[in-house]
Amino acid sequence: MQKNDIGVIGMAVMGRNLSLNIANHGYHVSIFNRTATKTKQMIAKNNHKNIFPYFQIQDFVNSLSSPKCILLMVKSGKPTDETISTIIPYLNSGDIIIDGGNSFYKDTIVRYQLLLKHEIRFIGSGISGGEYGALTGPAIMPGGSKKAYDIIFPILKKISAKFNEEPCVSYVGPDGAGHYVKMVHNGIEYADMQLISETYCILKKLLNLSNKNISKIFDTWNQGELNSYLIEITKNIFTKKDNSGEYLIDIILDEAVGKGTGKWTCQEALSLNQPLNIITESVFARYLSSLKSQRMLASQILAGPNIAPIVYNKEDFIEKLRQALYLSKIIAYTQGFAQLSSASKKYYWNLNCSNIAKIFRSGCIIQSSCLHEIVKIYKYDNVIINLLLSPIFQEIANKYQHSLREVVSYSIMQGISIPAFSSAMTYYDGYRTEKSSANLIQAQRDYFGAHTYKRYDKAGIYHTNWIKE
Numbered sequence: 001m002q003k004n005d006i007g008v009i010g011m012a013v014m015g016r017n018l019s020l021n022i023a024n025h026g027y028h029v030s031i032f033n034r035t036a037t038k039t040k041q042m043i044a045k046n047n048h049k050n051i052f053p054y055f056q057i058q059d060f061v062n063s064l065s066s067p068k069c070i071l072l073m074v075k076s077g078k079p080t081d082e083t084i085s086t087i088i089p090y091l092n093s094g095d096i097i098i099d100g101g102n103s104f105y106k107d108t109i110v111r112y113q114l115l116l117k118h119e120i121r122f123i124g125s126g127i128s129g130g131e132y133g134a135l136t137g138p139a140i141m142p143g144g145s146k147k148a149y150d151i152i153f154p155i156l157k158k159i160s161a162k163f164n165e166e167p168c169v170s171y172v173g174p175d176g177a178g179h180y181v182k183m184v185h186n187g188i189e190y191a192d193m194q195l196i197s198e199t200y201c202i203l204k205k206l207l208n209l210s211n212k213n214i215s216k217i218f219d220t221w222n223q224g225e226l227n228s229y230l231i232e233i234t235k236n237i238f239t240k241k242d243n244s245g246e247y248l249i250d251i252i253l254d255e256a257v258g259k260g261t262g263k264w265t266c267q268e269a270l271s272l273n274q275p276l277n278i279i280t281e282s283v284f285a286r287y288l289s290s291l292k293s294q295r296m297l298a299s300q301i302l303a304g305p306n307i308a309p310i311v312y313n314k315e316d317f318i319e320k321l322r323q324a325l326y327l328s329k330i331i332a333y334t335q336g337f338a339q340l341s342s343a344s345k346k347y348y349w350n351l352n353c354s355n356i357a358k359i360f361r362s363g364c365i366i367q368s369s370c371l372h373e374i375v376k377i378y379k380y381d382n383v384i385i386n387l388l389l390s391p392i393f394q395e396i397a398n399k400y401q402h403s404l405r406e407v408v409s410y411s412i413m414q415g416i417s418i419p420a421f422s423s424a425m426t427y428y429d430g431y432r433t434e435k436s437s438a439n440l441i442q443a444q445r446d447y448f449g450a451h452t453y454k455r456y457d458k459a460g461i462y463h464t465n466w467i468k469e
């Protein structure tokens with residue numbers, strides 16, 4: 001009996017489209033889903049000659065050639081553990097499980113260890129690109145067993161997105177590294193989206209621009225250094241009309257939600273002592289947006305300025321806004337990559353940031369021109385302490401910081417909430433401040449808690465009796 005090359009468990013949208021993507025590249029794919037109707041629906045909709053449905057887990061696993069290779073595309077958390085438990089009894093030493101879901105990296109580390117005991121090779125892989133990317137070529141971030149990676153690389157290479165014919169997949173690092181990188185990717189995505197939505201708010205409220213004109217501006221920006229997937233789709237969003245003829249963007253409720261990967265990134269930043277303030281503010285901005293009824297009430301009670309739209313030199317301000325957006329985006333990526341470097345040290349992952357930036361260049365949500373610069377910077381120096389210090393980004397920062405400052409101060413004076421822009425500015429100013437006000441924090445800590453402090457004028461640790469002296 002002919003055996004198939006790979007099995008996919010989980011026929012929700014990502015699992016379905018990845019199965020089709022693999023089958024379209026000539027591989028024979030076994031598919032399985034906990035609920036049989038989804039498998040039947042998949043086959044009814046896509047009667048692909050390379051896809052073979054199974055309705056018993058044992059038949060599914062037995063249909064695979066050795067080493068058996070199974071891609072899990074099921075809900076993260078308990079469902080992933082349950083699915084792994086059901087297939088373990090049918091697997092042999094050297095077989096491979098790839099978890100392509102949005103698992104928390106610490107769960108991936110635990111699963112890696114568990115499967116090691118069963119001599120099963122485990123890969124935790126970030127897969128980005130959404131529904132369309134899964135079908136046409138996602139960015140893939142595999143971590144875990146290097147041996148397993150080498151075995152499945154030919155498939156991953158074929159199904160991944162390509163940038164200048166280079167596949168957007170490479171081995172990220174051991175155990176949880178793949179899912180960690182995907183988590184930070186999603187955090188950067190939160191920041192990118194929040195910055196763009198604040199830009200939209202400014203264009204609409206401070207410049208009084210129509211949806212059509214906002215779309216044109218994003219279109220123009222997409223031709224330059226801001227070129228990215230998110231700017232591209234944003235441009236399209238502003239021209240989309242509902243069946244009623246109204247612009248869809250004006251009908252969509254302003255309450256943003258998320259699936260938790262942004263929150264994980266921030267929680268990790270806190271545990272690594274990383275100043276990831278743009279991503280964190282972007283997560284908080286979604287939480288604040290969800291307080292819709294409170295915001296409606298507060299809008300009637302709490303005072304703010306009446307917005308005075310910009311009438312003169314609109315073009316100038318739009319260019320400043322573009323510069324502010326680009327610099328803030330660079331700072332968000334700087335923070336995300338600094339977190340990756342910090343995690344790499346803590347977990348001994350030896351992450352190659354240039355290769356990670358390469359994976360992000362196509363197929364994923366944060367693909368953008370600025371990643372080409374990041375690839376170059378890390379290729380030259382994989383341990384650079386901060387991307388803003390690279391010659392390329394320091395030049396941009398020194399040129400654009402005035403614009404960011406102006407956009408932030410003007411928006412604040414006009415009462416427009418810009419958490420991501422303002423945190424980019426405060427991070428920038430904080431980072432370039434040689435002498436900060438943290439000396440006072442240390443004095444206060446020593447005053448009330450005898451927590452000690454260091455001094456400029458001599459080495460050592462000091463404590464002062466603040467009350468008596």
Ligand code: ATR
Pocket residue numbers: 009010011012013033034035038073074075078079080082083
């Ligand atoms: P969606 O992406 O459409 O929101 P989901 O609820 O996240 O779907 O589920 C994704 C996949 O995980 C589905 O294939 C789902 O199987 P069902 O179609 O049977 O619901 C699978 N899944 C969810 N919980 C599971 C569990 N406890 N065991 C096995 N598979 C599970």
